[in-house]
Amino acid sequence: MAAQYSIEGTTAKGIAASVERAVTEGGLAPGDALPPVRRLADELGVSPGTVATAYKELRQRGLVVTRGRGGTVVAEAPSVASRRPPRVPAGLVDLAGGHPDPAFLPELRPPAPVRPVYGSHRAAPRLGALEELTRAWFERDGVPSEHVTFAHGALDCVARLLSTELRPGDAVAVEDPGFHHLLDLVPALGLRMVPVAVDGEGLVPEALRAALRAGVRAVVCSPRGQCPTGAWFTRARRDELVAVLGEFPAVLVIEDDHNADIAGAPAHTLAATGELERWAQVRTGSKHLGVDLRWAGLAGDAVTLARHDGQMLMTSGWVSHVLQETAAGLLRDPSVAALVAAGEAAYTVRRATLLDGLARHGIDAVGSSGLNVWVPVRDESAVVNGLRTRGWWVAAGARFRIAAPTAVRITTAALGVEAAGRLAADFAEVLGESQATYGG
Known part of the structure; x- marks a missing residue:
């Protein structure tokens, strides 16, 4: 508990550093309460304003949250370190990772030989061949491709976009439930998350409008294969969302179309309407070309992409040309395209098979696109542990939720038909045991 750790410091920065050190070293755990401002001020011999400033800095950086009368507590996912997924116990079938089936990933073939480079590629960061392939990739789904650039992956791209556009304390609208790594990233950048509810068609328009009226400066969403629910924008929903966003033209809209090639759903993206003033869409090769291909394509308006590239120029400079050559070779290979298709x-069949199996046992679940199925449950821990005893390893929904109801996520990418039937039956047994324990 917080009382077992002695917070130190005589300045706001010193107090904040002391708390961060405690969180990093385990002296303060998620949910532990920090002392009230006035009490800590008395203990340290500083003004209440100094402690309040320290707590404000910690809140902006995502280390702590304030719960009204419940006081200030350590955040469930403090941003001093990323939440690495737990190691899968030996002997269990891993359905928690969200990864594609390796059987449908091509071999990565880096170009050879690679000639030595004099100086750097900062003056010409993008290979022309890959740039043209990337334009075609976006144009296939109607996304404007006049301006494109590259990044080292979707999260790398989103982080750079947010950090160039926003300042610590600014608010970002995120899907709830949503991508767990994004939910870690936003507070790590010192930004505030505003959850927006998701249904089977993606962001709920009225929930988005409420977030925009609350002052968010950016929106991050997925048009299809949404993690963890599998939601995808219908044309009607897309048009509703564009109408809402049109009331707030200065807000940056970031679409993460990470499942563009394996979602099993059509593309009705916000960007394709051509009606957004500030926008970016990122696509990555991780889900269909390989998790180790740390490359993403990015399309957007001229100002947004210029700011992204300006910051990249001052940091990593460019995406490795060896990596770009590898990506280009994959994108123009017909055999790779056939494998991805x-x-x-297969992902569509496997996802539907589990949904059908669960439905036969009276279990409601969603997963209309992408690699996962989202199953609402009363007690996440009971279900995860119950399935573990039967040989399955699934993800508790807590990693993906802010205010959304409890659930578990099951990755179906490598789940065969026979295995899906066994899993559905085991899931029903576990729910029955949970109801017997907790009632009704």
Whole structure:
């Protein structure tokens, strides 16, 4: 508990550093309460304003949250370190990771030989061949491609976009439930998350409008294959969302279309309407070309992409040309395209098979696109532990939720038909045991 750790410091920065050190070293755990401002001020011999400033800095950086009369407590996912997924116990079938089936991933073939480079590639960071392939990738789904650039992956891209556009304390609208790594990233950048409810068609328009009226400066969303629910924008929903966003033209809209090639759903993206003033869409090769291909394509308005590239120029400079050559080779290979298409078809069947199996046992679940199925449950821990005893390893929904109801996420990418039937039956047994324990 917080009382077992002695917070130190005589300045706001010193107090904040002391708390951060405690969180990093385990002296303060998620949910532990910090002392009230006045009490800590008396203990340290400083003004209440100094302590309040320290707590404000900690809140902006995502280390703590304030719960009204419940006081200030350590955040469930403090941003001093990323939440690495727990190690899968030996002997269990891993359905928690959100990863594609390796059977549908091509071999990565880096170009050879790679000639030595004099100086750097900062003056010409993008290979022309890959740039043209990237334009075609976006144009296939109607996304404007006049301005494109590259990044080292979707999260790398989103982090750079947010950090160039926003300042610590600014608010970002995120899907709830949503991508767990994004929910870690936003507070790590010192930004505030405003949750927006998601249904089967993605962001709920009225929930988005409420977030925009509350002053968010950016929106991050997925048009299809949404993690963890599998939601995707219908054309009607897309048009509703664009109408809402049109009332707030200065807000940056970031679409993460990470499942573009294996989602099993059509593309009705916000960007394709051409009606957004500030926008970016990122697509990554991780889900259909390989998790180790740390490359993403980015399309957007001229100002947004210029700011992204300006910051990249001052940091990593460019995406490795060796990596770019590898990506270009994959994107223009017909055999790779056929393999990816086969993967998309298989993922659709596997996802639907589990949904059907659960439905036969009277279990409601969602997962209309992408690699996962989202199953609402009363007690996440009971379900995760119950399935573990039966040989399955699934993800508790807590990692993906802010205010959304409890659930578990099951990755179906490598789940065969027979295994899906066994899992559905085991899931029903676990729910029955949970109801017997907790009632009704």
